[in-house]
Amino acid sequence: MKDTPGDRVETIAIEANDSTGTSVDGMGTSNINPTIPAKFHGTSVDDHEMRSMGRHQELNRNFHFISILGFACTLMSSWETTLTTITFGLLNGGPAGLVWGYVVVFAGMLTVFASVAEMASMAPTAAGQYHWVSEFAPPRFQKVLSYAVGWICVLGWQTAATSVAFLAGTIIQGLLVLIYPNYVFEAYQGTLLCIAVALFSIIFNSYLAKKLPLVEGFVLFIHIFGLLAITITLWTLAPRNTATMVFTEFDNGGGWATSGVSFMVGLLTPVYALTGVDSAVHMSEETRDASIILPRAIIWSVIINGFAGLFMIITFCFTFGNAADILTTPTGFPFLQVFYNVTNSQVGTVLMASILIVNLTSCTISSIASASRQLWSFARDKGIPGSNFVAYVKPGWNIPLNAVLISLAFTVLLSLINIGSTVAFNAIAALAVAALTSSYQISIACLIAKRLRGDTLPARRWSLGRYGLAINCVALGFLFVVWFFSFWPETAVVTPVTMNWNIVMYGGVVIFATVYYIFVGRHHYVGPVVLLKREL
Numbered sequence: 001m002k003d004t005p006g007d008r009v010e011t012i013a014i015e016a017n018d019s020t021g022t023s024v025d026g027m028g029t030s031n032i033n034p035t036i037p038a039k040f041h042g043t044s045v046d047d048h049e050m051r052s053m054g055r056h057q058e059l060n061r062n063f064h065f066i067s068i069l070g071f072a073c074t075l076m077s078s079w080e081t082t083l084t085t086i087t088f089g090l091l092n093g094g095p096a097g098l099v100w101g102y103v104v105v106f107a108g109m110l111t112v113f114a115s116v117a118e119m120a121s122m123a124p125t126a127a128g129q130y131h132w133v134s135e136f137a138p139p140r141f142q143k144v145l146s147y148a149v150g151w152i153c154v155l156g157w158q159t160a161a162t163s164v165a166f167l168a169g170t171i172i173q174g175l176l177v178l179i180y181p182n183y184v185f186e187a188y189q190g191t192l193l194c195i196a197v198a199l200f201s202i203i204f205n206s207y208l209a210k211k212l213p214l215v216e217g218f219v220l221f222i223h224i225f226g227l228l229a230i231t232i233t234l235w236t237l238a239p240r241n242t243a244t245m246v247f248t249e250f251d252n253g254g255g256w257a258t259s260g261v262s263f264m265v266g267l268l269t270p271v272y273a274l275t276g277v278d279s280a281v282h283m284s285e286e287t288r289d290a291s292i293i294l295p296r297a298i299i300w301s302v303i304i305n306g307f308a309g310l311f312m313i314i315t316f317c318f319t320f321g322n323a324a325d326i327l328t329t330p331t332g333f334p335f336l337q338v339f340y341n342v343t344n345s346q347v348g349t350v351l352m353a354s355i356l357i358v359n360l361t362s363c364t365i366s367s368i369a370s371a372s373r374q375l376w377s378f379a380r381d382k383g384i385p386g387s388n389f390v391a392y393v394k395p396g397w398n399i400p401l402n403a404v405l406i407s408l409a410f411t412v413l414l415s416l417i418n419i420g421s422t423v424a425f426n427a428i429a430a431l432a433v434a435a436l437t438s439s440y441q442i443s444i445a446c447l448i449a450k451r452l453r454g455d456t457l458p459a460r461r462w463s464l465g466r467y468g469l470a471i472n473c474v475a476l477g478f479l480f481v482v483w484f485f486s487f488w489p490e491t492a493v494v495t496p497v498t499m500n501w502n503i504v505m506y507g508g509v510v511i512f513a514t515v516y517y518i519f520v521g522r523h524h525y526v527g528p529v530v531l532l533k534r535e536l
Contacts, residue, residue, distance in 0.1 A: 054531025067213030070220030089269030094251025156435030169193030238319035376400035
C-alpha cells in the first residue's frame, strides 16, 4: 500500500525541522530518556508521534527494517509451528483439509494484518490493540473496552510465550524417546525443559537485550534456509503420496457430524501458525521510524511466513506416508516420525529437528520480548496490580526489566500445569489464539465504527486507501469464525481428557479482569485516549 499524500506532507515538514531525532518541547525539556544514547533516539517523526500520543521515549530504538522483520518472522515461525501442531489438522481435515485450510487462513490473515499494519502506522505504540481501542471506540466505551483488550492481550501474549517454549522443550523429549526406546516420557521433565528454554530466552531479553536485533537478523537466515534444508531432504528421500490424496482427501478423525465441521475445527493448526505478527507492534517504541517501518515489516512477515508455511504443509502432505502410523508415534510429534522414516537415521532426524528447536527457541525469545513490552505498557497506564513495579525501566539497559522477569514467572507457573494435566496444558495454545484473535476483533471493530461515523482517522504513512473499510469488514468476519472454533475440542465425544479447557481459562481471566476493574481498575486505569495530543 502507498503513503497517503496528506501524511507525506506532514512527515516532510517534521523531518525538515529536525533531522537528528532529538527534540525538546516548548519549555526546553527533552521528550527522551536522558540515559538513551543518541544513536538510539530515533527520528524526528518518531519523536513527534510519541508526543502526539502523550508518551515519552523510555526505550532504545535499536530495531531497523531487517531486524524487526526478522523479529516478526521468527516469532510467527509459521512453517515450524505448522509442523509441531500438525496433529490437530491431520486428525480434523486430513491432508486436503490441511492444505486448503491453510490457504483459507492465509488469505484471511492477510486482511487481518493489513488492518493491523494501518493501525500501527496511525499509532505506533507498545500498547498496540488496547491503545487503538481507546482511541477509536465510541467515547462512552473507550475506557472499559480498552481495559478489557489490555487484559486479553496480557493473556494472549503470556500464554503464547509459554506454548512456544513448551513446544521447543517437548521436541527434545520426543527426540529422547526416538533415540532411547526405554526412555519414559514424563510430564515433569517436559515442564523442566520448557522452563530451561524460557530461562535461556531471558538472557537475550535482559543482559544481551542490545544484541537482540542482531540475533533476530541472524535467525531470519536460519528460518529461511532451514526450511529449504528440510523440504529438500523430504522431497529427495521420501516416497510420494498422490496428488489426489493431498488435494482431495478429507478426513473426519474427530468424529464430527459432518466433514465441514471437522475442517473448521482443524483450522487451529494454520491459525496458530499465522497468529502473532502484531508482535512487532509491541516493539514499536524500540523501532526507528516506526510508523512506516512497522507496517512494511508486518506485511512482509505475513507474506514470507505465509508462503513458507504453505510450502512446508504441501511438502509434508506429499511425504508423510501413512497418517495412522505417524499420529500414534511414541515421540508425540508426527513430524519427528516422518523425519526418521524418511532418513532412516537418528542423527539425520536430530539434525533436522534441531533446526526447529533453534527457531522455536528464538520464537520464545521474541514472544517474551513482545509479552513483556505489552505488559509494561499496560502497567504504565495503571491497568494491572503492582503497576509501578511492573512499569519500571532499568536505567542504562533501557528495557522494562521487571516486566521481562514477570513474563518469565508467568511461563514457569503456566508450565507447571503440564505436570498435573497435559491435556489442560495443550489448551494453552488454543487459548493464545482465542485471546489474540479477540484483541484483533475488537480493535478492527472499533476502527470500522470510527470509519462509519465519518470521523477523521489519525494521520498515517501507510494506508489501505479506499479499500480500508472493505478489508476491515472481511477481516472481522474471518476473525469471528476462527475465534469461535478455537474453543472446540479435537473430538466430538468430549471427556475430561478430550475437553478443550481453553474456554475455562479464558473465562476465568475475563471474570478476574472484570471484578478487578469494578473494584480497583476503574479508579486508577488511564486510557491512552486521555493522553492524546493529535493537534501537535
